Amino acid sequence: MTGTEATRADVCALAVAECFRNDGEIMVSAMGTTPSLGARLAKSTFEPDLLMTDGFNLLLRRALPLGAKPSDDDVEGWMPFSGVFDTLWWGRRHVMMGASQIDQFGNQNIACIGPWENPKAQLLGVRGAPGNTINHVTSYWVPNHNARALVAKVDLVSGVGYDRAASLGPAGSRFHEIRRVVTNLGVFDFNTPDHRMRLASLHPGVELQQVIDNTGFDLVIADEVDTTPIPTAELIGVLRELDPQGYAQKEVIV
Amino acid sequence: MTDKRMTVDEAVAEVTDGMTIGIGGWGSRRKPMAFVRALVRKGVKDLTVVSYGGPDIGIFCATGQLKKAVYGFVSLDSIPLEPHFRKARQNGTIEAVEFDEGMFLLGLRAAAQRLPFLPTRAGLGSDVLKINPHLKTVKSPYDDGEELVAVPALNVDVAFIHMNRADVSGNGQALGRDPYFDNLFCMAAKKAFMSCEKIVSTDELVHGGPLQSLLINRMMVSGVVETPGGAHFTECPPDYARDEQFQREYAATAKDDEAWKAFRAKYLDVSEADYQKAVAS
Numbered sequence: 001m002t003g004t005e006a007t008r009a010d011v012c013a014l015a016v017a018e019c020f021r022n023d024g025e026i027m028v029s030a031m032g033t034t035p036s037l038g039a040r041l042a043k044s045t046f047e048p049d050l051l052m053t054d055g056f057n058l059l060l061r062r063a064l065p066l067g068a069k070p071s072d073d074d075v076e077g078w079m080p081f082s083g084v085f086d087t088l089w090w091g092r093r094h095v096m097m098g099a100s101q102i103d104q105f106g107n108q109n110i111a112c113i114g115p116w117e118n119p120k121a122q123l124l125g126v127r128g129a130p131g132n133t134i135n136h137v138t139s140y141w142v143p144n145h146n147a148r149a150l151v152a153k154v155d156l157v158s159g160v161g162y163d164r165a166a167s168l169g170p171a172g173s174r175f176h177e178i179r180r181v182v183t184n185l186g187v188f189d190f191n192t193p194d195h196r197m198r199l200a201s202l203h204p205g206v207e208l209q210q211v212i213d214n215t216g217f218d219l220v221i222a223d224e225v226d227t228t229p230i231p232t233a234e235l236i237g238v239l240r241e242l243d244p245q246g247y248a249q250k251e252v253i254v
Numbered sequence: 255m256t257d258k259r260m261t262v263d264e265a266v267a268e269v270t271d272g273m274t275i276g277i278g279g280w281g282s283r284r285k286p287m288a289f290v291r292a293l294v295r296k297g298v299k300d301l302t303v304v305s306y307g308g309p310d311i312g313i314f315c316a317t318g319q320l321k322k323a324v325y326g327f328v329s330l331d332s333i334p335l336e337p338h339f340r341k342a343r344q345n346g347t348i349e350a351v352e353f354d355e356g357m358f359l360l361g362l363r364a365a366a367q368r369l370p371f372l373p374t375r376a377g378l379g380s381d382v383l384k385i386n387p388h389l390k391t392v393k394s395p396y397d398d399g400e401e402l403v404a405v406p407a408l409n410v411d412v413a414f415i416h417m418n419r420a421d422v423s424g425n426g427q428a429l430g431r432d433p434y435f436d437n438l439f440c441m442a443a444k445k446a447f448m449s450c451e452k453i454v455s456t457d458e459l460v461h462g463g464p465l466q467s468l469l470i471n472r473m474m475v476s477g478v479v480e481t482p483g484g485a486h487f488t489e490c491p492p493d494y495a496r497d498e499q500f501q502r503e504y505a506a507t508a509k510d511d512e513a514w515k516a517f518r519a520k521y522l523d524v525s526e527a528d529y530q531k532a533v534a535s
Contacts, residue, residue: 131376164379
């Protein structure tokens with residue numbers, strides 16, 4: 001990928017990066033290609049204090065290109081799984097996970113399709129989603145926005161949404177925050193009185209009706225919907241350096 | 255000091271039908287696969303396996319030895335979902351107890367500390383409580399009165415772990431960058447057995463890496479087995495990386511009963527020595 005024109009994937013990567021703005025000195029765990037690229041863009045530009053790992057157990061002092069192996073000079077610390085659990089329970093973490101299904105309150109499912117007792121499709125299982133969402137900030141990435149992914153009701157609540165968190169009362173929900181959902185069509189947040197999902201911005205070239213038709217529940221939509229920012233030429237240059245193979249370009253469905 | 259050296263088959267002789275076994279490592283990383291293979295040869299059945307699951311759980315699904323899996327996940331890492339486990343779940347051939355990954359750790363810790371449970375926020379509001387109706391919450395006895403999940407202790411009968419180095423007394427060393435939770439598996443068990451790539455003198459062990467790499471002390475284990483390649487096909491850094499090609503071959507057998515039978519005959523219904531020979535050729 002060498003072009004200097006912003007693609008949809010570039011817009012998505014910047015939208016992901018914006019999720020981490022003002023996070024400061026906390027650990028970001030970004031699952032998947034576009035989340036990894038977006039987090040690295042944030043660290044390389046406006047959030048240099050973010051802590052990020054190599055995906056295994058090394059904390060890296062700078063954001064490396066996707067797929068690059070860290071050298072000893074890139075390392076600043078150690079984060080084995082015991083440290084990851086301590087950090088997430090401590091709350092100094094913002095995770096961006098995928099979602100096989102997500103509903104209007106941000107309940108996420110990565111566990112299975114169909115009833116858990118007798119699944120039609122076993123997916124990843126709940127993994128760390130329950131603990132992540134109740135302990136620290138979470139955002140989501142959906143590369144293929146459609147009505148099978150953005151659903152009225154998820155088959156199994158892995159990541160906890162706002163209605164479930166609210167039912168726990170102020171003590172149980174005090175560390176819960178779903179910051180944003182970034183998809184290939186737009187950016188969504190929960191900045192509504194009852195924390196229903198709201199369309200925050202449409203990516204350039206996406207029609208409002210396209211989002212409505214591909215969402216399995218009623219979104220909150222403002223009278224005037226913003227357009228997701230397009231990365232500047234400078235940011236596109238950074239993105240090309242961070243993803244020389246163009247992995248994110250292949251992931252994002254236009 | 256007691257010389258605890260034994261063979262993998264002597265170690266798994268402790269396991270009988272219906273037992274709960276704990277398996278160290280993480281996903282497809284530093285799994286005590288020589289013990290898993292020995293348990294397949296032994297044919298022990300109705301097992302409950304407690305594990306940050308990988309091919310250990312997958313193989314017992316495929317051989318039909320697994321009654322119940324207790325896990326935080328079951329993954330081959332480079333293949334995100336263990337295919338034999340997926341098949342067993344979708345065909346309903348195993349019972350499953352699925353925890354959040356952190357809850358699973360607290361269950362191990364509770365068992366290691368001989369506590370009935372440890373409290374956590376993880377799981378609150380999620381369907382983990384729905385799919386595990388045996389889980390209960392507990393109210394903080396202090397002024398905050400906070401409601402928390404009481405993760406029950408994951409007690410196991412016998413635990414198996416694999417280390418890079420060990421001495422004959424059962425001091426063990428993890429030379430990779432992540433120790434995982436193998437010490438807790440040993441302490442959660444009535445009895446634990448450790449395999450290792452190489453048995454060395456205590457002197458060599460102590461000087462073979464930083465002191466922090468001495469994860470296992472001899473109180474924790476009843477037996478030590480030298481099994482070079484004992485974690486194969488999972489990774490065991492710095493000694494070896496994951497055998498991705500072999501793992502792909504193993505994973506593909508979930509889709510084809512004949513391929514699984516051939517895999518089993520070639521790699522599992524044979525001694526550990528013959529397994530290592532078959533892998534090398």
